[in-house]
Structures are given as structure tokens and as C-alpha cells.
Amino acid sequence: MSACPTCGKEYSDLKVHLNQSYPEHLPEEWQTCHECGKWYSKLGAHWSMSDCEYPNMSRYQHEIITGILMGDGWIDKDKKHPRLSVSVTEKEYLGYVHRELDILSNGVKLKETAESNSSRKSRPKENYNDLYRLSTICHPSLEQYENWYNSGKKVWPDNIKMTPIILKHWYCCDGHYKDTNGDNYITISMSNEVDNTDKIGCYFSNKNLPSPAWQFGESKLDGQTWPRCIARWTVDQSEKLFNYMGEPVPGYEYKWPDRLNTDVV
Secondary structure, rough: OEOOOOOOOOOOOHHHHHHHHHOOOOOOOEEEEOOOOEHHHHHHHHHHHOOOOOOOOOOOHHHHHHHHOOOOOEOOOOOOOEEEEEEEHHHHHHHHHHHHHHHHEEEEEEOOHHHHHHHHHHHHHHHHHEEEEEOOOHHHHHHHHHHHOOOOOOOOOOOOOOOHHHHHHHHHHHHHEEEOOOOEEEEEEOOOOOOOOHHHHHHOOOOOOOOOEEEEEEEEEEEEEEEEEEEOHHHHHHHHHHHHOOOOOOOOOHHOHHHOOOOOO
């Protein structure tokens, strides 16, 4: 027996009750299948185990996923089909991505509190923020991104065709807006591509965008050392990239010049 979250009564088959009492008793987080019209708490599981077809991913949604995967995102491959996951401190940004991905998203959840993170790493709480996570449903259209891991680590393919959406979400994840003495410029960290700077340069030059200069070094954290690779654009070049990306997304307005922060998309 399971209790209805709305009326509190218990039912032997809660799904039947919720569908029959729609929409009055339906939990807000439940969604409807675009094919059969029934409501489910986990649409991905429904599509995986039924004859209903998975919903199509639009080009726009693929561009969001590509940009996130170039940044903080990763592909989970422990299910029948892969899914995208991403963890950041900007809850508002993940809420925006959740809305744009629509029924492809499983929502935003708190992954770890600042207190837990600081305690685990024995550092002051002030050094940390709450960490949030968004995951998509498992979807066959995400199988194309599994090739990014063929070498055993995440490596971006040669054939990425840069778009304003891809660059915007990549920049949100791994980019930095440097505002020093009126010199406002962009940097993006990409240590996983330290040996592939020519490829990265082509992403930009193929779209008549300025290619970056490179800074190399080492980063150390928690006793580990790894190569550091940072792309940097000049002030004028950064202005072109900001114009190309357009207005900021919610949660990352601080990575854009003030003049572009008036109307958030």
C-alpha cells in the first residue's frame, strides 16, 4: 500500500489512483509520456521498459549538452542507455538547464552541502558552497557522446562545430571573466585538452572567431598534481566572443560584462 501525497489515503496501486484523479492528486514532479499520455514519476524508466518511443532531442538541446559536456558535465554509462550529469554550485543555472531540456531532465538535486564538503576535506566552510547536480534521463541519442571517452578519458572530437549556445554553456562551466583595471577578458580552463590546442583553435577559426593564446603550467589540490591549460583571449577578442554568445544565462550573469546583464535569457 502506498499513500497519495495529496489526499493521504493509501492505495494498492498508487499509479492507477493518480492517473484516475488527474490532475487534482498528481504530484507536481510527475510528467506525462508524449506517446501514451499516461503520467509517471520516472519517464526514463517507462520509456526503457515500454513500447513508447523516446522523445527526440532537438538541435538546441544537443548544443546545450555539448557545451556542458565540454565543461563540468560527464556521461554515465551504467544503464541501458547513457545519461548526462553535471554538478555545479549555481543552482539557478541548473534550474534553467532543466527547463530547457524539459522532459529530458530528471531535475536538480542537492549533491553535497558546503558543511559536508569542508568537513570531508578538512577546510574552512567559507571555502565552499552547496553543490547541486542535474542528470538527464537515460537516452539512446546520448550514445554519440560515449565516443568522447574511447581513449579512457574525456577527449573532445575534432568535428565539433561551435555555436553561440555551445560556447555559452562551455564558458559557464569552465570559463572565467577577468575584470582587472578595466581590462575585461575571457579565459577558459581545459586541462583535459592540454595536447590538443590546435584542435581547439580550429573550433574558433572555423567560425571566424578569434583563436586564443595559451598558458601552461601545473595545478595542485589535495596532494594531486595535473597539467594546467588555460585559453586566453585579449580584450578585443573577448568582446567578439561576448557578442557571439549573446546575453548570459541565469546564475552566471557575473561572467558577463554589466552591459549585457540587463535582460537575462
